[in-house]
Amino acid sequence: MTAAISAPSKQMDDSKHGLPVTIITGFLGSGKTTLLNHILTNQDGLKTAVLVNEFGEVGIDNDLLITTDDDTMVELSNGCICCTINNDLLEAVYKVLERKDKIDYLVVETTGLADPLPVALTFLGTELRDLTRLDSIVTLVDAENYSIDLFNSQAAHNQIAYGDIILLNKTDLVDEADLDLLEVKVRDIKEGARILRTTQSQVPLPLILSVGLFESDKYFEPAKEEHHDHGHEHEHGHEHEHEHGHSHAEHHDHANCDHEHGHCEHDHEHDHEHEHSHLDVDGFTSISIVRDQPLAIRKFQHFLDNKLPDNVFRAKGILWFDESEKRHIFHLSGKRFSLEDEEWNHRPRKTQLVLIGQNLDHEALKAEIEKCFCLESKGRGRGFSS
Numbered sequence: 195m196t197a198a199i200s201a202p203s204k205q206m207d208d209s210k211h212g213l214p215v216t217i218i219t220g221f222l223g224s225g226k227t228t229l230l231n232h233i234l235t236n237q238d239g240l241k242t243a244v245l246v247n248e249f250g251e252v253g254i255d256n257d258l259l260i261t262t263d264d265d266t267m268v269e270l271s272n273g274c275i276c277c278t279i280n281n282d283l284l285e286a287v288y289k290v291l292e293r294k295d296k297i298d299y300l301v302v303e304t305t306g307l308a309d310p311l312p313v314a315l316t317f318l319g320t321e322l323r324d325l326t327r328l329d330s331i332v333t334l335v336d337a338e339n340y341s342i343d344l345f346n347s348q349a350a351h352n353q354i355a356y357g358d359i360i361l362l363n364k365t366d367l368v369d370e371a372d373l374d375l376l377e378v379k380v381r382d383i384k385e386g387a388r389i390l391r392t393t394q395s396q397v398p399l400p401l402i403l404s405v406g407l408f409e410s411d412k413y414f415e416p417a418k419e420e421h422h423d424h425g426h427e428h429e430h431g432h433e434h435e436h437e438h439g440h441s442h443a444e445h446h447d448h449a450n451c452d453h454e455h456g457h458c459e460h461d462h463e464h465d466h467e468h469e470h471s472h473l474d475v476d477g478f479t480s481i482s483i484v485r486d487q488p489l490a491i492r493k494f495q496h497f498l499d500n501k502l503p504d505n506v507f508r509a510k511g512i513l514w515f516d517e518s519e520k521r522h523i524f525h526l527s528g529k530r531f532s533l534e535d536e537e538w539n540h541r542p543r544k545t546q547l548v549l550i551g552q553n554l555d556h557e558a559l560k561a562e563i564e565k566c567f568c569l570e571s572k573g574r575g576r577g578f579s580s
């Protein structure tokens with residue numbers, strides 16, 4: 195996954211210089227994909243490429259994105275979020291830059307558990323520095339579920355600390371007084387933040403794109419920068435001191451990373467079969483399930499009502515129910531879940547489910563989900579094709 199990337203500078207077209215980039219970050223379920231869809235549906239006249247960096251091995255987010263324009267490029271990169279420079283992301287950005295048809299804007303969605311800094315450094319600490327222009331980091335905050343203490347997550351803290359624009363999203367679920375309190379907490383982490391309140395991540399795009407807010411000098415010292423040479427990313431010594439004096443060195447303390455080869459051993463874990471993901475970030479792990487088999491709707495309902503432990507903080511899925519002709523989009527965020535339906539169209543039917551939480555009992559949860567599957571009853575609900 196992290197093979198060395200050849201510097202494609204020779205074949206790089208000059209017109210691709212300075213591709214503007216916005217990074218969308220925010221904790222699990224805060225509304226990043228919703229914002230991405232809002233951008234893709236409303237950014238008229240611009241060809242926008244989208245990169246999605248997901249936690250959990252089953253990439254569901256790219257299936258949940260609305261691409262109105264067939265040419266919109268959606269790439270999934272699963273780079274190890276503990277690495278300083280995300281090589282998968284780097285590779286994906288090069289692919290965007292090398293495209294023949296000109297891309298006007300790049301939006302990168304980080305995983306909900308990622309510290310946005312390595313993503314920013316992928317643009318600022320490599321050759322991409324000359325080829326892209328980091329415009330802004332937009333941070334989504336789930337106004338209903340937000341609690342730094344609850345998450346005990348450095349990433350959640352840094353998402354706010356590095357956010358140029360912070361969207362307090364899901365304002366429909368909380369009252370004004372709570373929003374005011376939340377705003378105070380956010381300002382505690384990020385003094386002078388540009389804070390906007392949103393529902394369904396609906397924000398006027400000129401407020402978040404091409405705003406030129408990112409102050410790279412603040413996080414990245416040009417004097418110490420050398421062009422990124424694979425395998426040496428941890429030697430750059432980026433001394434970004436932000437308001438909270440959190441030293442970048444903390445991000446580098448990763449026993450599992452093989453720094454010499456610019457390669458992280460976490461990668462090997464990703465190669466394992468789909469249902470085993472034990473990649474641990476701030477105590478969060480994920481369980482991913484993919485099956486060419488439907489769920490029995492009542493069994494799944496029973497699972498949600500009775501067997502889903504509180505420590506599952508986030509779940510999302512594209513669900514195939516034996517009893518239904520529809521493709522069901524499932525979201526759980528905090529204690530709230532939603533199930534929407536749409537057409538399968540020509541997509542193959544399958545069930546994809548990702549659960550993310552702290553201290554999950556993987557075996558027990560998988561066993562419970564297993565019980566929800568049933569054999570496809572061919573005739574039911576589909577009509578008979580004589």
Ligand SMILES: Nc1nc2c(ncn2[C@@H]2O[C@H](COP(=O)(O)OP(=O)(O)OP(=O)(O)O)[C@@H](O)[C@H]2O)c(=O)[nH]1
Binds near residue numbers: 221394525532
């Ligand atoms: N009530 C309400 N629900 C929202 C709002 N914004 C997003 N949601 C819902 O919250 C759930 C999570 O939204 P996503 O956009 O998938 O969140 P995300 O940040 O991409 O989630 P991860 O991929 O887990 O990091 C979905 O069911 C959304 O429909 C909002 O303003 N109000």
